[in-house]
Every structure is written in structure tokens, then in C-alpha cells.
Amino acid sequence: MKHDALIEEMPKGALAQAGGGLYSVTPRMPLGCISPEQLDIINSVVRDFNLPGVRVTAGQRLKLQGIPKDQVRAVIDRLGPVGEFCHYYVQACPGSATCRMGMRDSMAMGERLETFLNTVTLPCKLKAGVSGCSMCCAESYVRDVGLVGRNGGWTVLFGGNAGKRVRTGDVLAENVSDDEALAIIARVLDLYAREAKSRERTARFVERVGVEAVRRVVFGGNAP
Ligand code: SF4
Structure with a gap:
């Protein structure tokens, strides 16, 4: 079938x-x-x-x-x-709220990201990972959208996948604030919603259009 x-x-x-x-x-x-x-x-x-x-x-x-x-x-x-059936979900580690290694509040950021994801319609399911430090317990590098907390702010990743064709997400920005990270995610998902084929995961989308094309649309001439 x-x-x-x-x-x-x-x-x-x-x-x-x-x-x-x-x-x-x-x-x-x-x-x-x-x-x-x-x-x-x-x-x-x-x-x-x-x-x-x-x-x-x-x-x-x-x-x-x-x-x-x-x-x-x-x-x-x-x-x-x-x-409720959840098509887009956010996985978050405990982060600075309870983990001694945590550099960022990944639970609070995960909540904000999930609230945002409830407002969008995307071509395919989406997994997001929010990790409070570079140990990456929320597997941020192999998620469609990933955030990794560091001393200077968030690293924003896009296009990761842990499925049968494993792909490491591309770094879109580093050392950005909570608001900046969410704004970047909103812009890249807007591009993905407009340009991806039906049921095309972000990893395959980035491979098809190229990460430089993604960066040009997301940042214009002001890539961080
Ligand atoms: S990623 Fe870092 S902050 Fe999050 S649980 Fe793992 S060690 Fe702790």
C-alpha cells in the first residue's frame, strides 16, 4: 500500500x-x-x-x-x-535550569520554539533539538532545526537529519541571542515552507538548493 x-x-x-x-x-x-x-x-x-x-x-x-x-x-x-498528534516537535535538554554544564536555558528556549512552531505550516514533519551546551544531549546537530548554547549565545543549525541518510545540520549563525535565534529560524522556515517540495525534509531541501542559497535568502547581505 x-x-x-x-x-x-x-x-x-x-x-x-x-x-x-x-x-x-x-x-x-x-x-x-x-x-x-x-x-x-x-x-x-x-x-x-x-x-x-x-x-x-x-x-x-x-x-x-x-x-x-x-x-x-x-x-x-x-x-x-x-x-493531540504533534507533527513538529521540540526535544530539549534540561539546560542551565538544572544541569551544571548548561550555558543557556534550553527548556525556556524550547518552549518559545515550540510555541512558534505551532503557528507554521511546513511541507513535512520537523524535529528540533535545543541543547544547553556543546555536549548536545538534545542531538541538535542531527535535527531539522538545532540550537546549541554556548558562552556567547546560541549556535543555530538547519538541515540536520538522523535517518537513513544522516546529515549534520549547517551552522547558520553563532553567538546570537534568544530573539535573534528565533528570528533566524522563522526566516529559514519561511523559505523552507515556500520552496521545499511536498514531504521534502529540510536535509534534502538544503542538499537540493545549497546552503549558500539558504544563507543568502535568510541573511541577505548581512550574514553574521
Ligand atoms: S547538553 Fe549540556 S546542558 Fe544540556 S543536558 Fe547535556 S550537558 Fe547538560
């Missing part, structure tokens, strides 16, 4: 598992955080629907698996506000 047809027949908010007949649902967990109340809901859903448990995903979320198609709607209804 073609990919689009597969997506078309899936219940909204769920993903089909291999093997047929069963689905998974990933509750919304911004920046990998979850409240005690949300945990209680997830736990009760797993018990009441006799699911095999939850899996922690690479994107810092909890995935409920093994859901029969005729129960997907009921599971999502029970999950309520945590049942």
Missing part, C-alpha cells in the same frame, strides 16, 4: 503498527515534560484497555501501543488534552 493511502486510512491521531490491525498513539508531551495528572491518565488508559504498556520514544514522548482500530477513538478521548 502506498504511504499516502496508508496514512489516509489511519484513525486520526494514531499510527499503524507493523503486522496490521493495531495502532499506536503518542500523547502530547512538550519538551519531554509530563504532569502527575497526565501520568495518571496514561496509566489508567493502559490498564483499562489492557495495553501492553508504554514505550519511551527517541523524541522524549510516551507511546501507547497495541491499540485495536475500534478502540483508538476511545483511547484518544480518554487521553483528552494529551491526545
Whole structure:
């Protein structure tokens, strides 16, 4: 079955598992955080629907698996506000709020980035990583959009990917403030939204048009 047809027949908010007949649902967990109340809901859903448990995903979320198609709607209804399907997500490390290595507040920056991403429509899914220092615990160099905190400010990366064709993101700017970093991300994603082909990830987009062309549009003649 073609990919689009597969997506078309899936219940909204769920993903089909291999093997047929069963689905998974990933509750919304911004920046990998979850409240005690949300945990209680997830736990009760797993018990009441006799699911095999939850899996922690690479994107810092909890995935409920093994859901029969005729129960997907009921599971999502029970999950309520945590049942939203998230097409663009931000992974953030603890950063300077709680990590001794942290040079920047990656959680606060991740929140601002996620708020911005909720306002845009892009040609394909997008993963962002915000790391509070160069240890890069949020895998910023292999994310579509990456931020790395350093002494002088943020390093802004674009076009990374950790999939089957691994690509390191290109550095668009270094030592920029929170506001400057978000403005650069807004400009590069505006270009990506306008010029990328449908379902073209940022890594393939940058390879096709060239990073210098991206920099020219994003910065004009004022590249940092
Ligand atoms: S990237 Fe740096 S600040 Fe973030 S968790 Fe890792 S060591 Fe700590």
C-alpha cells in the first residue's frame, strides 16, 4: 500500500503498527515534560484497555501501543488534552535550569520554539533539538532545526537529519541571542515552507538548493 493511502486510512491521531490491525498513539508531551495528572491518565488508559504498556520514544514522548482500530477513538478521548498528534516537535535538554554544564536555558528556549512552531505550516514533519551546551544531549546537530548554547549565545543549525541518510545540520549563525535565534529560524522556515517540495525534509531541501542559497535568502547581505 502506498504511504499516502496508508496514512489516509489511519484513525486520526494514531499510527499503524507493523503486522496490521493495531495502532499506536503518542500523547502530547512538550519538551519531554509530563504532569502527575497526565501520568495518571496514561496509566489508567493502559490498564483499562489492557495495553501492553508504554514505550519511551527517541523524541522524549510516551507511546501507547497495541491499540485495536475500534478502540483508538476511545483511547484518544480518554487521553483528552494529551491526545493531540504533534507533527513538529521540540526535544530539549534540561539546560542551565538544572544541569551544571548548561550555558543557556534550553527548556525556556524550547518552549518559545515550540510555541512558534505551532503557528507554521511546513511541507513535512520537523524535529528540533535545543541543547544547553556543546555536549548536545538534545542531538541538535542531527535535527531539522538545532540550537546549541554556548558562552556567547546560541549556535543555530538547519538541515540536520538522523535517518537513513544522516546529515549534520549547517551552522547558520553563532553567538546570537534568544530573539535573534528565533528570528533566524522563522526566516529559514519561511523559505523552507515556500520552496521545499511536498514531504521534502529540510536535509534534502538544503542538499537540493545549497546552503549558500539558504544563507543568502535568510541573511541577505548581512550574514553574521
Ligand atoms: S547538553 Fe549540556 S546542558 Fe544540556 S543536558 Fe547535556 S550537558 Fe547538560
